[in-house]
Amino acid sequence: MNDTPAIELKGISKAFGPVQANKDISIRVMPGTIHGIIGENGAGKSTLMSILYGFYKADAGEIWVNGSHKDITDSQAAISAGIGMVFQHFKLVQNFTVLENIILGAEDGPMLRPSLARARGVLKQLAEEYELSVDPDELVENLSVGHQQRVEILKALYRQADILILDEPTGVLTPAEADHLFRILDHLRAEGKTVILITHKLREIMEITDTVSVMRRGEMTATVKTAETSPEQLAELMVGRKVLLRVDKTPAQPGEVLLDVQNLRHVDDAGVERLKGVSLQLRAGEVLGIAGVAGNGQSELLEVLGGYADASGAVTMKGVSLPLSGAGADGSARRKAGIGHVPEDRQEEGLIMPYTAWENTVFGYHRDPHYQSGMLMNNARIKEEAQDKMTRYDVRPPNPNLAARNFSGGNQQKIVLAREIERDPDVLLIGQPTRGVDIGAIEFIHQEIIRLRDKGKAILLVSVELDEIFSLSDRIAVMFDGQIMGERMPGETDQTELGLLMAGVTERPEGKLIDAVDASLKEKEAREARQHD
Amino acid sequence: MDKMPAWADAVLVPLISILLAAFLSALVILAIGENPVEAFKLMVDGALMRSTGWGYTLYYTTNFIFTGLCVAVAFHAKMFNIGGEGQAMIGGLGVALACLFIPFPHWSVALIVATLAAAAFGAAWAFIPAWLQAKRGSHIVITTIMFNFIAAALLNYVLVNLLRPVGAMEPATANFPAATHLPTFQDMFASEGNPLFRGSPANVTFFLAVAACVAFWVLIWRTKLGYEIRAFGHSESAARYAGISPVRITVIAMLISGGLAGMMALNTTMGEAERLVLNATEGAGFIGIAVALMGRSHPVGVFLAALLFGFLYQGGAELALWTNIPRELITVIQALVILFTGALDNMVRLPLEKLFLATRRRSS
Known part of the structure; x- marks a missing residue:
């Protein structure tokens, strides 16, 4: 297996005013793995990913992609470094078709027809490879939330992303849709893509990831192999103390x-x-x-x-x-x-x-x-x-x-x-x-x-x-x-x-x-x- | 805390904004070949150094306090009442009707009744846009602007066709009876040996304006209605959750707003002109927007901002009188102050905030 990390962050720090959102964070994400990042709200997960995607500039630290030092100043730079992002709130044009959304911002030339034709071909191939089927001519506003998310993933893949970041992707999905998403992620991993999954749900981390990093109050408290940890241990790492995951209660006594x-x-x-x-x-x-x-x-x-x-x-x-x-x-x-x-x-x-x-x-x-x-x-x-x-x-x-x-x-x-x-x-x-x-x-x-x-x-x-x-x-x-x-x-x-x-x-x-x-x-x-x- | 201290927010930001506006104004005065230092001296001299100057400054201040509070109360409910001008005009009509048609025994009774009339007429004029906003979603900015024009046209009609004394050439009412004349500062403070405020229009309504500031503070920060107005202004969805009716708050806040604008007419119509003339408001309704913005919708801020604009008005009049600086330039200077304190607020605030945070981080 390749030893060069797909993503390596070295000593990333970022402060907003007096709030230290990220403090000296180092992380290595190996290629072909699903790497979970878990932490409570406000732990700094989203800030870290925004830095990686070029929305924020880190106060200190370096970003290395596939073994070379990258200066990611905006999302365009992130995309050309092969990083794709699927946001919690989708960024799709509602009254465009799937195909039009896919090529938006990645058109080949001034005329749309050749781009659309090429995208149609690529889309067909991606759909077969990753179980990512979506009707390319459907308007996005007519798609279910799960399908809209697939369009976001397709957008990233169309831009030849090798590294995919997903921010709380299951928040809006039914359990069955979430399962399907995980199957897609499985396929991506099998094809050698790297996935970073940000979530606060312990169950998802345990189910799909290879490695998990825990963040607490802007710091990376641990990175462990998923197979070698337990939900209880992760919860403790997130909060900093032992947590009761189950609620103790007696059977209900329903009245009038x-x-x-x-x-x-x-x-x-x-x-x-x-x-x-x-x-x-x-x-x-x-x-x-x-x-x-x-x-x-x-x-x-x-x-x-x-x-x-x-x-x-x-x-x-x-x-x-x-x-x-x-x-x-x-x-x-x-x-x-x-x-x-x-x-x-x-x-x-x-x-x-x-x-x-x-x-x-x-x-x-x-x-x-x-x-x-x-x-x-x-x-x-x-x-x-x-x-x-x-x-x-x-x-x-x-x-x-x-x-x-x-x-x-x-x-x-x-x-x-x-x-x-x-x-x-x-x-x-x-x-x-x-x-x-x-x-x-x-x-x-x-x-x-x-x-x-x-x-x-x-x-x-x-x-x-x-x-x-x-x-x-x-x-x-x-x-x-x-x-x-x-x-x-x-x-x-x-x-x-x-x-x-x-x-x-x-x-x-x-x-x-x-x-x-x-x-x-x-x-x-x-x-x-x-x-x- | 990720903010600068409150005193910097309340004092430093407006102060720097004013200095910037003053600096730019100086450049403009230089550009037309006058001496800005001399001009400034003249303004201070004319507005603040003699009691008569103060008499004029405080007269204008009174207007701006009322219209500033008018805009401020609407701001607290997150509404932009641009209709202060029209509401003040109609308020003037209320004052005129009360003064002309009710035989008053004494000015104090006249003031009370005229105040009620002014507030009622101003509030009524604000009610229609408020109701349209609350029930129909017609945007209050649009409707209140339109109501300014309607008010002007209405006033024109009433003055020309109904209230103009027979044979008079001017579109104005007859002079109000002597019993309704309000005591001016000269009446109150001047004595034989000490002739203060001679000929200046400042009058007893100034104290009414100050009282309105106090009442405003109590209403907004100490009563249940103020609590609901502010809550509605911050979040309509939360207000609905809490059982606060958006229709009720929209209408009540605008009634108070219009009432305050109407009360401005006491100063101009009853206190100064002693009859109702066309365009008695002279744009004070619009200045109220700048006053409320600069005063951060707080009565103390509104008072200070009104004082500043009173100074600018009176000082500006002096400039036009004694120098070659045209009156239009005064408007430019006032506009610059509005621009910097209102519209460009963040231009000063953001760097200042950064500066404070930087110094704090270094010291911690």
């Missing part, structure tokens, strides 16, 4: 139905029906997990239940009917009815980022007479209680005068949780409780959710992380295309079955799983396209 949702329908501003008759019941003392790939109506379900999106249907809370549009259908009315809500996007919804922590600890409850004194707000009392909440929920730093944006993701989430849980709601809606949250805080947040359940509260948990759904839920409902595809008990199902439901496949198909998933997703895309017209 608190929240009864019948035939909920919601049409968004663009006129697309996002909820197509959702019905579910939520009982006291249980966690109902809503699994599903992002964008299948889960967000809308939370918004409608949280009171800030109109819907038709019926929702009753402890037997009392809640208005779904017009007067009384707003966030503060829902809070009064006893429904707390930890929203999916804490930065856009749950918190006002420039507000101080103490101002945020009453957000949504600020009209409570308890926080008023005469015409003014009782800021002294709010601050005092904020200090107390922050101490009890272990928010770091416990300084209520700091703006919310200065806290890490995990600590921001703790502020939201503290606010919602401390109001002692009967029903708590929680969306993506641990998105962008470090492993240490995940442990804490999961324990809080279970503690609340054990107090007899009802919890509706929406998460795109199947692992999270499995470890917290007492009952799992799967959403696809605005509908509940089915309910399962966590002990009686597995990832494959849920994965198929998440793609809208209710019957276990004969033949290849991915084909059934593909067909189902394609049908959904076509339906949506029709609805837009």
Whole structure:
């Protein structure tokens, strides 16, 4: 085997202001391997890859590609050094065809026809070699997310990339699509390509990589052979202490139905029906997990239940009917009815980022007479209680005068949780409780959710992380295309079955799983396209 | 912390911006063959060295405080109210109607009623764009600009056809009755032996403007409504999540904004002209934008920025009076100040931020 590393970084350092994003990082990625880079949010993974791809310039250090020193000043230089990147958020022109996207920026000459013809040939060959089949003449906007990702990979390969960087590639995929992606990566490795996989999911690292490097707080803490390590060890390396990966909990004791949702329908501003008759019941003392790939109506379900999106249907809370549009259908009315809500996007919804922590600890409850004194707000009392909440929920730093944006993701989430849980709601809606949250805080947040359940509260948990759904839920409902595809008990199902439901496949198909998933997703895309017209 | 200290942000950045604007202005004055040092001296002399000069400076300052607060309150709700000019014009109409048609026993009662009228008329003029924005999504920048023109046309019609005294040539109302005349600074502070503020237009509404600054601060940072306005301004989606109605906040913030703009007319119409004339606002509504930007939408900042622009207005008038520097050049100087403090804010801020970070890193 070739001994020259495909990529070698020597002593890379990069600071943004006083924040040291990368500190003296050295790494060797051998050709023909899949090299994982794992670390918590803010550990510096993305910065490191941005330096490698020429978006940032390192303050110090060298980049060596295939044994020669390269000065990568922009992405063009990275591409000519044979490096390709697949971003978390795709950079495709939606109303161009696949072929047009592929040649964009890599045209052979002023006329498009010869480039398109050549690309068509190359594409056919790549599709056969790597299981990367995509219809070259389809518009990108009509493709499923998984196929769009394939186009990104094809773009990189068309530019003759030997080294492929993928940034959190499975975040938007169904499990079956993710499996297919891993098969593609397998093929790439077999053909001698080098893959760098950035992720925060331990399972993916264990499944596909040959070598894994762990980053923590801007430093590379270890590089180990995947075969010689374990998820527990990696988690410990990421966080810097022992972490409990499983949630300890007793079986649920479901009580009376608190929240009864019948035939909920919601049409968004663009006129697309996002909820197509959702019905579910939520009982006291249980966690109902809503699994599903992002964008299948889960967000809308939370918004409608949280009171800030109109819907038709019926929702009753402890037997009392809640208005779904017009007067009384707003966030503060829902809070009064006893429904707390930890929203999916804490930065856009749950918190006002420039507000101080103490101002945020009453957000949504600020009209409570308890926080008023005469015409003014009782800021002294709010601050005092904020200090107390922050101490009890272990928010770091416990300084209520700091703006919310200065806290890490995990600590921001703790502020939201503290606010919602401390109001002692009967029903708590929680969306993506641990998105962008470090492993240490995940442990804490999961324990809080279970503690609340054990107090007899009802919890509706929406998460795109199947692992999270499995470890917290007492009952799992799967959403696809605005509908509940089915309910399962966590002990009686597995990832494959849920994965198929998440793609809208209710019957276990004969033949290849991915084909059934593909067909189902394609049908959904076509339906949506029709609805837009 | 990845920021420079608050005092540098609040004081140093605007100060450097002003100095840059002053430097460029000096170059322009040099270019037309005048002496910039002399010109500056004249401005300071005319605006700040005599009590009459102060009387004029503070008169303009009063206008700019009101219009600055008007723009600032809308900024807090992330709206750009360019309609201060029109709202002030219509506010003037409110003042004129109150003063002409209600027999007041004393100026203090007149001031209270006229204030309510001015605020109500200004707010009403802001309500339509606010409602269109909240309910229909018509962009408030576009609608408020259009409403400035409509206000001017409306005022023209009302003055020419309805309120003009019979036989008068000028499109203006009759003089207000004596009971509505507000005490000027001269009335308040001058004595036999010490003739202060002689003939200058500054009047009691200046104190009203200062009170408005205080009320503004309380409203924005101490009340539930201010909390909601700021929250809505930072993130509409978060506001919706929290049960804050975007329609309600949009409308209320614009009503307050329009009301403040309308109150500016107290100073010009009731305090100075003592009748309503065409174009009583003289562009103060637009200067309010610069004042709010420079004052960072904070009442203390707005007050100081209004003072600066008051100085520029009065000093500029002096220049036009005593030198060959044409009045248009004053507009150029004012425009430069606006350009540097408002539009080119980051040009000064970013290097300064870097400088602070560099020194801090070295010391740590």
